[in-house]
Amino acid sequence: MPLDTLPTPSALIDVPRMMRNIERMQRRLDALGVAFHPHVKTTKCEPVVRAQLAAGARGITVSTLKEAEQFFARGIDDIVYAVGMVAGKLPQALALRQRGCNLKLTADSLVAAEAIAAHGCEHGMNFEVWIEIDVDGHRSGVAPEDARLVTIGRALAEGGMTLGGVLAHAGSSYDHHRHDELVRIAEQERAGAVRAAERLRAAGLPCPVVSIGSTPTALAAERLDGVTEVRAGVYVLFDLVMHNVGVCTTDEIALSVLTTVIGHQEEKGWAIVDAGWMAMSRDRGTQRQPHDFGYGLVCAEDGTVLGDYLLGGANQEHGIMQRRGEPDRAIAARFPIGTRLRILPNHACATGAQHPEYQAVAADGGVETWPRFYGW
Amino acid sequence: MPLDTLPTPSALIDVPRMMRNIERMQRRLDALGVAFHPHVKTTKCEPVVRAQLAAGARGITVSTLKEAEQFFARGIDDIVYAVGMVAGKLPQALALRQRGCNLKLTADSLVAAEAIAAHGCEHGMNFEVWIEIDVDGHRSGVAPEDARLVTIGRALAEGGMTLGGVLAHAGSSYDHHRHDELVRIAEQERAGAVRAAERLRAAGLPCPVVSIGSTPTALAAERLDGVTEVRAGVYVLFDLVMHNVGVCTTDEIALSVLTTVIGHQEEKGWAIVDAGWMAMSRDRGTQRQPHDFGYGLVCAEDGTVLGDYLLGGANQEHGIMQRRGEPDRAIAARFPIGTRLRILPNHACATGAQHPEYQAVAADGGVETWPRFYGW
Numbered sequence: 001m002p003l004d005t006l007p008t009p010s011a012l013i014d015v016p017r018m019m020r021n022i023e024r025m026q027r028r029l030d031a032l033g034v035a036f037h038p039h040v041k042t043t044k045c046e047p048v049v050r051a052q053l054a055a056g057a058r059g060i061t062v063s064t065l066k067e068a069e070q071f072f073a074r075g076i077d078d079i080v081y082a083v084g085m086v087a088g089k090l091p092q093a094l095a096l097r098q099r100g101c102n103l104k105l106t107a108d109s110l111v112a113a114e115a116i117a118a119h120g121c122e123h124g125m126n127f128e129v130w131i132e133i134d135v136d137g138h139r140s141g142v143a144p145e146d147a148r149l150v151t152i153g154r155a156l157a158e159g160g161m162t163l164g165g166v167l168a169h170a171g172s173s174y175d176h177h178r179h180d181e182l183v184r185i186a187e188q189e190r191a192g193a194v195r196a197a198e199r200l201r202a203a204g205l206p207c208p209v210v211s212i213g214s215t216p217t218a219l220a221a222e223r224l225d226g227v228t229e230v231r232a233g234v235y236v237l238f239d240l241v242m243h244n245v246g247v248c249t250t251d252e253i254a255l256s257v258l259t260t261v262i263g264h265q266e267e268k269g270w271a272i273v274d275a276g277w278m279a280m281s282r283d284r285g286t287q288r289q290p291h292d293f294g295y296g297l298v299c300a301e302d303g304t305v306l307g308d309y310l311l312g313g314a315n316q317e318h319g320i321m322q323r324r325g326e327p328d329r330a331i332a333a334r335f336p337i338g339t340r341l342r343i344l345p346n347h348a349c350a351t352g353a354q355h356p357e358y359q360a361v362a363a364d365g366g367v368e369t370w371p372r373f374y375g376w
Numbered sequence: 377m378p379l380d381t382l383p384t385p386s387a388l389i390d391v392p393r394m395m396r397n398i399e400r401m402q403r404r405l406d407a408l409g410v411a412f413h414p415h416v417k418t419t420k421c422e423p424v425v426r427a428q429l430a431a432g433a434r435g436i437t438v439s440t441l442k443e444a445e446q447f448f449a450r451g452i453d454d455i456v457y458a459v460g461m462v463a464g465k466l467p468q469a470l471a472l473r474q475r476g477c478n479l480k481l482t483a484d485s486l487v488a489a490e491a492i493a494a495h496g497c498e499h500g501m502n503f504e505v506w507i508e509i510d511v512d513g514h515r516s517g518v519a520p521e522d523a524r525l526v527t528i529g530r531a532l533a534e535g536g537m538t539l540g541g542v543l544a545h546a547g548s549s550y551d552h553h554r555h556d557e558l559v560r561i562a563e564q565e566r567a568g569a570v571r572a573a574e575r576l577r578a579a580g581l582p583c584p585v586v587s588i589g590s591t592p593t594a595l596a597a598e599r600l601d602g603v604t605e606v607r608a609g610v611y612v613l614f615d616l617v618m619h620n621v622g623v624c625t626t627d628e629i630a631l632s633v634l635t636t637v638i639g640h641q642e643e644k645g646w647a648i649v650d651a652g653w654m655a656m657s658r659d660r661g662t663q664r665q666p667h668d669f670g671y672g673l674v675c676a677e678d679g680t681v682l683g684d685y686l687l688g689g690a691n692q693e694h695g696i697m698q699r700r701g702e703p704d705r706a707i708a709a710r711f712p713i714g715t716r717l718r719i720l721p722n723h724a725c726a727t728g729a730q731h732p733e734y735q736a737v738a739a740d741g742g743v744e745t746w747p748r749f750y751g752w
Contacts, residue, residue, distance in 0.1 A: 008464065009752060041692055063654075063693040083693050084638040084648065087714055088384065108639055111713040139694055140639050140648050171691065262460040263484055263516050272460065272516050278439075279752075282658035282726055315547065316417055316725060317439040317459050318515055337487040338463055349692060350658055354729070356751040374750075375732040376385060376655075 001367050003301070003359075004340070008260040009279035011355035012342065013370065014303060016363045017254035018236060019051065025218065025235045026055040032224045037061045037080055037211070039233030042349045045358060045372040046074055048236060059102075061231040065092045066376050072101040080104045080211070082167060082231065084132060084140055085112055090119040097125055104164055108132040108141045113152045117159025128164040129156050130209060131200075135192035136172040136185065144195040153205040165209025166200070168193040169231070173216035177246050177290055182220035189217050194226035219247045237348040240297060244289035250297065250305050255351060256342035257296070258359070259319065261335050269327025270320050271335045275343055277314040281350035295319060296343035303342055311343055319343070377743050379677070379735075380716070384636040385655035387731040388718065389746065390679060392739045393630035394612060395427065401594065401611050402431040408600045413437045413456055413587070415609030418725045421734060421748040422450055424612060435478075437607040441468045442752050448477040456480045456587070458543060458607065460508060460516055461488055466495040473501055480540055484508040484517050489528045493535025504540040505532050506585060507576075511568035512548040512561065520571040529581040539576070541585025544569040545607070549592035553622050553666055558596035565593050570602035595623045613724040616673060620665035626673065626681050631727060632718035633672070634735070635695065637711050645703025646696050647711045651719055653690040657726035671695060672719035679718055687719055695719070
């Protein structure tokens with residue numbers, strides 16, 4: 001099915017761009033001497049993950065146990081579940097381990113560590129657990145110098161579990177947009193994770209893995225001494241938030257939403273398109289950034305950025321396209337009803353989640369449907 | 377499956393609340409003497425729509441042709457597609473009509489009207505079309521006094537199509553929160569739609585249907601003279617945006633997301649829960665309203681509002697729960713790891729869309745799984 005016959009709205013992946021993004025990150029991490037475990041929460045899509053593994057990724061990172069189940073069923077068995085484990089999810093994790101999945105769990109509290117150890121002992125399962133380290137105060141984890149770090153490590157080891165390592169995620173990197181700031185946060189992430197590993201080892205505990213990662217820090221880090229692996233997700237498609245952070249150009253954004261102009265309000269300079277928030281997601285991640293792109297940046301059907309046309313507003317199935325600044329009162333003549341456009345999204349993870357499938361556009365213009373899944 | 381064994385996150389529908397919401401709207405519209413065509417884009421869920429029809433709805437309104445196809449396949453044939461038709465979607469609409477679906481299309485431009493008439497003539501199909509009226513400048517439609525109104529009507533009639541009526545949606549009602557303002561906008565919506573119908577009739581064109589509706593205006597309208605039917609969607613579940621608009625109490629919100637506490641940052645007064653934006657959606661509709669609820673309002677597992685605890689932040693699979701104002705440094709003791717909570721969402725249409733199914737909780741606590749669909 002060629003591009004110009006696809007129904008709208010559709011989520012397009014520009015496959016050559018995606019392949020370049022995959023190669024860029026893999027080459028970088030190979031040069032830094034660390035293993036790569038891409039975070040598959042961005043796409044939840046097998047062909048994308050196959051391309052990441054083919055390029056050299058050693059395993060994957062997931063945000064839900066459903067992702068672990070789906071990718072394990074497709075033959076991928078090295079999986080890090082990077083969200084704190086709780087008792088209620090242990091039976092699901094146990095079932096994966098019993099079926100042979102090399103699933104690593106995460107904990108950042110004594111309660112979680114003890115629950116994992118108790119469930120493991122009860123069912124004869126030696127769970128591998130990584131301790132989550134808080135390197136920037138943005139969310140979960142124990143600080144590298146926190147006394148609880150060693151307590152949690154001991155509870156796991158003494159409970160008969162495998163203390164596999166530590167993992168950190170410098171999510172605050174998304175709040176910056178200068179390269180020097182990203183370099184600083186990347187070093188803070190590296191240093192915090194390595195320090196935590198050193199403290200565990202000094203206490204006589206094992207800590208083979210030191211895992212860090214976010215797309216901005218993975219692309220900015222100048223050295224990764226002491227780190228053994230990196231996780232990053234959104235780099236595979238990129239988006240306008242990452243563009244504002246400064247780690248990609250708009251020409252590297254591999255995800256867009258194909259849409260059709262369905263009407264106008266000429267005196268306001270509006271074109272109404274059939275990509276509303278259901279197709280774009282409600283993500284307004286660029287709102288607080290240096291350049292606010294509304295609900296997305298408008299491109300021609302072939303992917304050429306049109307300059308200053310944004311999706312300024314969105315209802316469920318209606319998008320309001322307008323020019324930044326002065327309204328374009330010739331918008332109806334410029335983009336007549338039926339015109340097909342692409343919209344670059346703020347946040348690839350959120351936009352992808354609105355679509356049951358991607359339409360993967362190859363270099364020769366051929367289109368293939370790549371299903372993705374959702375839910376828990 | 378009882379509530380306390382459901383996995384988290386899950387989207388819960390409180391069925392008694394939903395039934396009361398359905399009865400309230402139906403009783404109101406019966407009293408006002410108009411037919412009701414609920415907008416099913418809110419839930420895309422058969423058991424919900426069956427309950428709306430059983431209460432007296434005469435048909436449904438949809439936002440995508442997929443909704444029309446899915447509900448027609450389930451035996452519902454009176455369907456209004458309330459988004460402007462374009463040429464590219466006409467084959468899909470034609471197929472529905474040829475299979476016996478009483479599908480009504482929408483147009484607000486001469487280009488669209490002519491495209492519909494041309495496709496209808498080519499395939500021997502008399503499409504029924506409603507003209508969209510712009511009553512508040514918030515999105516699509518032609519103004520009631522616009523000369524193009526009659527031109528569009530004539531193009532349809534002379535093209536051999538059925539001019540079925542006019543439809544308006546006062547989406548700007550969402551921007552208000554005082555009853556007198558809602559009454560005023562409801563009257564503006566009614567008067568604008570009726571005026572457009574009168575102009576068509578005065579031009580010798582038929583206009584049997586005068587359709588209006590939004591949840592706030594449907595609940596605020598004091599009279600609906602000249603209106604023949606109403607459309608409204610979110611009333612069936614309600615949400616925090618509607619609470620801020622002033623048309624429901626929090627005790628009437630029938631949708632919530634069940635979640636589990638998975639960690640804490642005590643010194644910040646944070647509890648981390650497993651409902652992030654993937655479970656809540658990125659909708660921040662209460663941000664510009666009098667009460668900003670962050671990503672949602674926290675309730676106990678039984679649905680009791682806990683006061684001032686909000687989901688203040690959200691990553692993909694992590695929510696950050698905190699008290700409004702002064703941080704609760706005893707939050708870990710108050711909500712230990714494993715605590716199950718419900719979060720009331722900002723926007724029921726957006727939150728529902730993140731979930732493959734609802735868990736419908738009956739008055740006796742029994743839970744039934746109600747699938748929903750997504751995509752186009």
